[in-house]
Amino acid sequence: MNSSISKILKKLQVHYPQTQCFLKYQTPFQLVCAVILSAQCTDERVNRTTPLLFKNFPTPEKMARAPIKAIETLIHSTGFYRHKAKNILECSKIIHHTYHGQIPSTLEELVRLPGVGRKTANVILGEIYKKSEGIVVDTHVARLSQRLQLTQSSTAEKIEQDLMGILPQSEWIAFSHRLIQHGRNLCIARKPRCNICFLQSQCPSAFLEKNKSN
């Protein structure tokens, strides 16, 4: 691990000490539903949606018996609601019937669930089982990794491989959480606030921003 990367890790650790999931949930099953809903949607909106969803259908068994229209209505505001409702329903059936209500504990099993890709599976593994088989690469992690030039790749899968090669496995879970917080707070997609960013001296993109003539 080179010195720039260890500085980045250290600063992120100091500025974002807590690495908790922002999604609200009571049970592992509810986390699975919340993470599926969080695709292309802010966690804040998911958290405004899930309380009523989980009040109506709190367990995999009850969600598996829910009318799809009811799920669609309850999650409508998170977007992609037809896909997400179908995925949550199918997931609930599989979790109830095949896994007897337990959430699978390997990446391989998780990505077989409908609506669960590597990003979602890595969130679930890290959050429920504290396991890192991979690294959560969402839109924030992808964007910040590129800006910090930790990768030259453009697809989530390649970026994940690059990061796995660079970072010690013990840092994988916390790294994603911290990068996501930083992406929300400062290194915003549309208008990064490089002038007040504590990673300025480690960030090639901040240097470029600074030398723009505008």
Add this chain to the structure above:
DNA sequence: CTCCCGATAT
């Protein structure tokens, strides 16, 4: 690659 899809900031 396209499609799914509502809410919000700019």
Add this chain to the structure above:
DNA sequence: ATATCAGGAG
């Protein structure tokens, strides 16, 4: 008006 939000499937 348009880009973007803790993406995944066909």
